[in-house]
Amino acid sequence: MTPKNVLISKSRLAKRVRELAREIERDFRDKDLVVVAVLSGTVIFLADLIREMRIPLHLDFIGVSSYRSGTTSGKLRLNRDIRLSVKGRSVLIVEDILDTGKTLHHVIKVVRRLKPAEIKVCVLLNKSTRRTSPVEADYSGFYIPDKFVVGYGLDFAEQYRNLPHVAVLSKP
Numbered sequence: 350m351t352p353k354n355v356l357i358s359k360s361r362l363a364k365r366v367r368e369l370a371r372e373i374e375r376d377f378r379d380k381d382l383v384v385v386a387v388l389s390g391t392v393i394f395l396a397d398l399i400r401e402m403r404i405p406l407h408l409d410f411i412g413v414s415s416y417r418s419g420t421t422s423g424k425l426r427l428n429r430d431i432r433l434s435v436k437g438r439s440v441l442i443v444e445d446i447l448d449t450g451k452t453l454h455h456v457i458k459v460v461r462r463l464k465p466a467e468i469k470v471c472v473l474l475n476k477s478t479r480r481t482s483p484v485e486a487d488y489s490g491f492y493i494p495d496k497f498v499v500g501y502g503l504d505f506a507e508q509y510r511n512l513p514h515v516a517v518l519s520k521p
């Protein structure tokens with residue numbers, strides 16, 4: 350399998366990330382913001398997004414792994430817990446892609462237990478036709494079709510995260 354088809358170019362990513370940062374800045378300007386990024390697919394998007402945000406923020410990470418085999422979705426487990434206190438603060442969860450919604454549903458549940466003042470969700474990519482869990486994003490970079498994509502942080506078996514664009518993974 351090789352990523353051939355560019356779905357979202359480097360320049361479109363940069364432009365949209367700037368727009369998202371402007372929106373988020375406006376909404377969180379006077380708030381005590383903790384950005385909680387879901388590892389590891391968010392790292393590149395996150396680095397670009399927060400450098401465009403000209404407001405104070407704290408940064409933390411959460412790690413989730415799934416025991417997924419084939420198309421059957423397995424149980425989700427935390428492998429990296431939030432370390433900052435988020436109680437009474439505004440949390441922005443950052444995720445690479447919203448697909449079925451299972452991952453974000455789980456992450457939101459975990460964050461909610463920590464009693465933040467509010468929880469908002471920002472995703473780079475949104476496959477809205479795939480949803481099985483009741484989750485929506487407050488900020489979505491791009492709505493994309495039901496195709497497996499890689500690059501700009503997203504992987505296939507830990508490969509292709511360093512592509513500067515988002516590509517559809519196609520069979521050679």
Ligand code: IMP
Pocket residue numbers: 390444445446447448449450451452453496497498499503504505
């Ligand atoms: P969900 O739990 O089904 O919403 O899936 C979200 C997680 O599945 C993301 O955090 C990604 O790690 C992974 N994922 C879903 N679709 C893709 C894709 O097209 N490319 C790479 N990873 C994906």
Ligand code: MG
Pocket residue numbers: 387388389390445446
């Ligand atoms: Mg992920």
